[in-house]
Each structure stands twice: as C-alpha cells, then as structure tokens.
Amino acid sequence: MTVELNSGTKRAIRVNAADNVATLLDEVAGGSVTIYGPEEPLEIQALEPIAHGHKIALDALPASAPIVKFGVPIGVSTAPILRGQWVHLHNCRSQVDERSSHFDLKTGAAKDTPYA
C-alpha cells in the first residue's frame, strides 16, 4: 500500500479489502476523497464535512448492518448510511459498550454524569 504525499488531494485509508469504511488522513469539507488500501486507489465523494481520523462510508448500508474496519465488525449501523457519509456515534453503535454510544458526537464528552 502506497499513500502519496499530501499534495492537496484529500486522502483516506481502507485497511482491509472487506472494510466498508475508510479513515480520513485529511480534513474534508465535502467532495472528492481518494481511498488508498489493499486495492487500487479509488475516488469517492464525501457528502459532508469529515474530520481527520474519522471514518467515511465506502458503501451504502441499511440500518443494523455490520460496520467493518480492519476486516472485523467494529460496530452496527443504527440508521441507513449513504456512500460518502460520515460514520460515527450518530449512525454506528458498539456491540458491547452501551455508555460510549451516548457520548457527545463532536467532543466525545460523557453526558451522563451530573455536575450539579
């Protein structure tokens, strides 16, 4: 797998050929993203802004579908997901951990501990 040096192209990595998400190596506001991985580079359109380190859907997925990264299911979709959408807490939940599914979508802060 060869990732090109950053020359303005927005890049993401698909770790395993079975993955239906890729991880962003750049911030995207939307638009074209090049997916690097075990197969030939592939271009897809990001449908919304996605932050560095976050995931983009490579396939359209129905609700209750396995989200696959590293070749293993890392969670389950909680809503239909379009190809090119951001995949995170708002549309994917853990198969074991209930608490982290309710963290704040943007900051990750836990919301279930009273501070007053």
Place this chain on the structure above:
Amino acid sequence: MPDQPWQGYLRPDGRKGIRNLIVVIYTVECASFVAHAIGQGEEDVHVIGFPGCYDNAYAVRQMLALITHPNVGACLAVGLGCEYTQPAKLADAAMASGRPCDWFYIQDAGGTEAGIAKGKAALRCLREKLATATARVSMSWNDLTVGAECGGSDGTSGLAGNPVVGRFFDFLIDRGGSAVFEEIVEMIGLRNVLKARAANPQVARQLEAAYTKAEEYCRAVRQYSVSPGNVAGGLTTIEEKSMGAFAKSGSRPIQGVLRVSEPVPHPGLWLLDSVPDSHFMQFGYTNPNDTEGIMDLISTGAQIVLFVTGRGSVIGSPIAPLIKVTGNSRTFERMRGDMDFNAGTMLDGRQTLDEAGMSLLNLVGEVASGALTRPEALGHREYFFMYKHQDTPSLAAGCHA
C-alpha cells in the same frame, strides 16, 4: 548499527539494567512529601510510593518488583511510622537481591526536616555503595524487555502508531528480545483474533480465560476503555479501538499471559493481564489511567516502555524510560518537545512499515545506550499504584519459574 551491543549495569542478582537509579519509596501518602523532598535535586533518584495506609498483597508485590527492577541499583524506603506497609520488609527484599538499601520512619527521625536530612544522608551513602558495587556489562537485544502501552488514541493510532510498534516488536523478538503488551480491556471484541496468536493450545486456553475475565469485568463495572478524546479523534466503538490497540502486538506468537509484577519467564511476546481477579473487595476500574498500565509493564522487568499516543499525552514514567510514539504527524509537530518518534511518516508516504519499525529499533538502541527520551529530559516521572487483587504466585516464586 542497532545490532551493536551496548554497556549496561549488572545487578548482583544477575539482572541487567540500562539506567543506574536509586529509588526512594514511601509506604503511605503521609510520607510522600518527605520522600519527594529527599529526592529533590538528586538526578539519579526516582521517587515512587503507595498512597494507602492499609496494605494489600497486590500493591506490595508491585513495590517489591519495582525496587528490584533491573534499572534500579539501590533503594531507600521511607515510612511515616503508623501504616500497615512495612518499609523495613521492602528494604530486606532489596537487600536479599544484593542491592544496597536503607529505610527509616519519619516519626523516629524527628519529623519533616530531620527526616529529609536523614534521607539525604542515606542517599549519599547508598550512592557510594552503588558506585563501588555496580559492574558495567555488555548488553544486547536478548537482555532487553520492552513494554508497549497506548493512550490518548485517535484514528491514526491503529493505522500507524501501533502497527509500527508491532513491527518493532517483531524485529526485537527475532533478535532474541522480550516484548510485553497489555490493555486486554482494549481487546474487547477480539476473542478469536487473540486466540489465533497463541504459541500453543495451552496458551490459547490462557488467552481465552484472560479475555473472558476482561469482558465480564468491563460488563460488571459498566465501563469500557473508550475515552471522550478517543471519540473526538474519530474512534467510534471499543471494538474499533481494540483492533487498533492490538496492532501493537505485532505478528509473532504469544508465549503466555503474565500477571502484574511477574517477571518475563523467557524471551518472546507476552500479554500482561492487569484485570483484577474475583475478590470480595471489588477494587473498581481495571486500568483507571495510562500511568497505572505503564507501571504494570515496568513491574514485569521492562527496561523501556513505548507509549503510543495519537492525540498527544505528556506523561513520562519513573524507573524505565518512556519513549513517546505518535502516528499523527500533526501531533508530532504540535507537541514536538514531548514526542520521541513520528510513526505518521508511514501515513504521509515517507516511510514503509518496515522502515519505520527499523527506525524505532534504532531509537530504542540509542535509549538503551543512555540517550534520554523526551519525558526523561523534561523530568516527567508520573506513577500510580492502586489497591487491587490478582491470584498470583509470590514474586519470589515467579523469579524462580
């Protein structure tokens, strides 16, 4: 270059260290101020201690493992005078390992100022004994145990930081060295992936049992090892974080499961289980912070620990140097003064996984030869010890195994 031997420190018990330290250890929080004042301004002195007044077999075992660590040449135990944990017994154990040691109670010494003066005098004496008693010894990879931990993980940790550490582990093991990784609570969801790495069917059963215990423990305390920062950094679930964290184990077979404070029995790759065993006290969260896990790794005899941090943690560690690795080139640039190694070069297309793993091997060789890591240079020596229970054979039994 990385395969040249280097000069280490030979302990009377035969262990070989890459640093020549004196540890000041306090046996209750009430003695911590005096202990830190004793260590103040003493470059070769690291201070650690246990906060609780009640003693605890797990914590005592860990204190014993740390004061007889390969990087430790001498020890001063400082108690207040009314706590359960006995500084004299700690000093006896260090003495039995051939290390110069001393101990005292602050109450007997006459309080804060007299205690600090007594401690400083004891250090001068220990340092003299250490200088005459310590032989230099040639060391190579097969004398080295390296631990690996990750914390402040983000979307790059599983893509670059941890895989590069894993590749380094492969190189180290192929050269006869020992590697220890932990955080079994960050292997949740990976039962079969973990079992498939066992060196033999007996190890597969050990891994299965350790995995089941961790999964049940997380369910019981309703806390999985995912932090708000992980989520902000792009990790959505514990399963996703687990796959990334497990990448730091590399690809070699796992030789077995160690408990905290148990020395590595023979070279190769080992999984450290720090999850509590069943006990009427129910001691709470298994890894409450990264520092606790790093101290657990050091207690197995690791002379160096690698810490992978995508988002950028600023911690260090006493006793064994912490090498800070990030897979995030932005973090590396933003926190340049805290970071030792940028594995993000792999994601930028500047290095292959093998090249980055070999660069890390070179860096570990330099640190083993005496080069200071960034946390060492900055003076970071965070430590954290807690009440816990593990069904573990005694440390002495472990040493003979």
